[in-house]
């Protein structure tokens with residue numbers, strides 16, 4: 081059971097303060113706990129920090145790890161930048177899409193997995209790479225990918 | 234700061250240390266193209282249009298943000314600079330929905346002008362214009378992000394000048410757009426519709442929601458009786474909007490509108506005078522309740538209500554102060570309510586046939602006329618609102634030569650105005666007009682300022698204060714004000730309004746009366762006025778306004794003969810039954 085969004089903001093402000101510099105930390109806390117940042121939390125953060133809702137929304141929109149839409153329990157982020165692309169990220173993408181029956185950007189109907197593509201995640205030397213939640217997986221093959229997916233709750 | 238010597242295009246110049254290369258070039262009379270720079274705003278340095286070459290520097294310098302240093306050698310039009318500027322322009326145009334003939338800003342666009350100046354006749358960059366993306370639901374303002382160059386002038390305007398901050402860059406890299414909270418329409422966020430962003434946008438990405446076509450249709454329809462009202466600030470902006478030097482052009486404006494085929498050309502100044510009478514009496518009655526009856530429920534300071542952007546702002550941000558706002562409708566809406574009642578009667582016209590059009594320096598007026606409360610005449614009190622710019626376009630379309638046209642006078646019944654009404658167009662004007670009248674009502678004597686010019690409330694200071702002490706001898710019934718010092722304050726630009734409201738809310742301010750105008754400079758700097766705007770431009774328009782005031786025979790609202798007739802024949806008395814029905818309103822709390 082996650083805490084209510086207002087409470088998360090309240091606690092995060094107690095921890096990080098209500099200055100503008102605390103915004104990203106507060107948002108990270110919300111995003112981590114709820115998997116996304118709901119509208120009411122944006123309003124609560126804006127009120128706490130004393131800036132407009134639009135400003136917080138603008139910050140959220142800058143970071144691809146933040147979302148304003150609910151997402152799956154697990155998030156797979158597949159790198160599609162050039163090194164991974166050359167090492168077969170396209171095939172990995174097709175594998176995941178086929179396995180989950182969804183396209184990149186979508187969430188499985190049971191809410192288990194969200195699939196996203198991302199720019200370089202700094203693992204070019206071990207391409208192709210994905211991030212599953214906070215865990216990197218590198219030098220992927222389609223088989224290995226299927227195995228990783230199967231292991232997700 | 235001491236002066237330092239720099240060389241600009243081969244000429245040695247002495248400039249103040251610490252200023253930017255752009256400012257230094259300005260003093261030296263060298264023009265540098267800019268896009269994201271605006272004299273009213275903080276520096277952003279994001280467009281790279283202003284690149285210049287500094288001798289000995291590896292890369293080109295961004296003139297608008299780089300300070301000069303001693304012995305700097307600057308070249309503003311070298312080969313390298315020209316190439317860089319052309320590249321910047323071509324890249325901007327490559328991702329721009331270039332369609333100038335169908336653009337609201339055609340011939341009034343900084344991007345177009347720079348493209349022309351830099352001879353951009355072809356573009357080798359692959360063009361990938363963003364799709365047209367029009368946001369059309371907001372009554373005052375439309376946005377088309379396909380014409381946006383991401384200069385953030387609008388964003389800085391909304392935050393720095395207006396303290397509203399409803400528009401922000403959203404997204405990252407090539408997918409950034411200027412957007413709102415959850416990408417809502419401007420109508421669904423606390424946007425005041427002030428249009429300050431519009432007059433600072435260098436391109437056609439922001440513009441007013443135009444009503445030119447339906448107004449032409451009304452004029453062309455023989456069954457309609459079209460009545461125009463023109464706001465005070467329009468007469469000092471219209472010439473400029475038509476490409477002429479800044480000057481007042483009241484007589485030409487009237488003639489041009491009549492020339493377009495409008496049935497009656499009348500003056501918002503008339504109802505500005507009326508506002509002063511009603512609001513002046515409201516102030517006196519609030520003061521009486523507070524000072525004599527000791528009624529603590531009376532909200533003071535009283536605040537002016539003529540600026541619809543300000544009204545929307547306080548409804549969103551300080552709803553607990555709404556009872557402080559005068560219940561008087563704005564002059565535009567008073568006019569609308571009277572046009573379809575009083576004027577209809579005077580002219581013997583069926584009010585259903587009247588189309589009431591107002592020419593405003595303002596985009597928020599388009600929002601105001603849509604407020605559901607604004608139907609006290611039994612009809613929509615104001616049918617259409619056109620900005621100064623839209624009127625200029627209509628005059629152009631009608632083929633009227635504004636420069637040569639012979640001056641004409643307003644029609645009667647609601648066409649008389651006084652200098653007090655004219656100065657509504659400048660910050661401090663409503664306060665000055667109200668004081669000229671209120672002082673005289675309560676004391677029976679003219680306000681003791683040289684030539685009736687109440688200098689302390691004039692000028693461009695963001696927040697102005699004045700204290701006026703009443704004489705010991707008062708008119709009968711107003712003895713309670715004898716010797717009382719009336720404290721007033723004036724703010725323009727919503728960021729200044731916010732400072733004042735915070736003081737009022739905290740109890741720190743002890744004013745009796747506050748004038749607020751949403752736009753910097755007052756209506757003459759309104760979001761419907763000619764583009765561009767700058768402190769110098771607003772200063773010139775201000776001078777025109779006060780020149781018009783000084784030139785008018787009547788300078789006090791209560792001296793307006795048609796106002797006297799209106800009370801004698803129709804309203805009977807200020808704050809009376811009819812006034813309450815037609816001229817006063819209420820406000821609502823907004824999220």
Ligand code: SF4
Pocket residue numbers: 329330331332333334336337338339340342343344345380436437438
């Ligand atoms: S914004 Fe300027 S350049 Fe773009 S279409 Fe309009 S007039 Fe042309």
Ligand code: SF4
Pocket residue numbers: 374390391395397398399400419423424425426427428429430431
């Ligand atoms: S109209 Fe005024 S309040 Fe609305 S976005 Fe523009 S500057 Fe901000």
Ligand code: SF4
Pocket residue numbers: 380381382383384385386387388411433434435436438439
């Ligand atoms: S809308 Fe206009 S002012 Fe705002 S960023 Fe775009 S071009 Fe600049």
Ligand code: FES
Pocket residue numbers: 159160161162163164165199200201202203204207209
């Ligand atoms: S390109 Fe894929 S991790 Fe860098």
Ligand code: FES
Pocket residue numbers: 266267268269270277278279280281282283284295296297298
């Ligand atoms: S005007 Fe200098 S960077 Fe835009």
